[in-house]
Amino acid sequence: MRIRTGFGYDVHQLKExxxxxxxxxxxxxxxxALGHSDADVLIHVICDALLGAxxxxxIGFHFPDTDPQYKGIDSKRLLHEVVRLLQERGYQIGNIDSTVCLQLPKVNPHIPEMRRVLAEVMRVDEDDISIKATTTEKLGFVGRKEGVxxxxxxLITKA
Structure with missing residues (x-):
């Protein structure tokens, strides 16, 4: 069995x-969040981590922000396509560990629903998805509520 890991990082500006x-x-x-798509920063980092692994x-290579077909697109569609690309190459998702950095709104009450939705899109068990949330203790652009x-x-595997 072949095991690979990937890492993703993303930021988006917040706008009223x-x-x-x-x-x-x-x-x-x-x-x-401001972005070319729906600017779902959590899905974007998961896509980048999976693609990297x-x-x-x-994500920018596969879904460029210069392409009008991705303007306002639901990021779940991008994630579905990323999972398809991995499956085409024989990879399976082992697990995902993620952290969202945001002052407001509080993310913790929404984590169970996010895990359910993401598990459905990726066709994995909810137990394979970890979502954590933190603030930056009012430091930096996240702390000033300017961005997320x-x-x-x-971890992905290939038989």
Whole structure:
């Protein structure tokens, strides 16, 4: 069995009046993430980590922000395509460990639903997805509520 790991990191600016998508669900908040797609930072880091683990470059390579077909796209569709690319090459997802850095809104109450939605999109067990949330103790752009950051590591296997 072949085992590979991948890492993803992403940030998005927060803007008043935009919908806030995180982990495939819309979370009520006054500010949302700015981006070419729906700007779901958690899905983006999971995509990057999976693509990196399989040595398939990154999310921007596969879904460039210069391509109008991805304008406003639901990031769950991007994740579904990334999983398809991995499966084509014989890889299976072992597990995902992720962290979202955000002052507000509080993420913890939404984690069970995010895990459910992401597991459904990727066709894995919810137990294979870890989502953690933290603040930056009011430091930096996250602490000033100007943006959101996320990190993910993944393990994939190939028989």
């Amino acid at each position: 009046g935009l919908p806030f998508w995180l982990g495939g669900i819309q979370i009520p908040h006054t500010h949302g 399989a040595n398939l470059r990154d 950051a996320a990190y993910a590591t993944v």
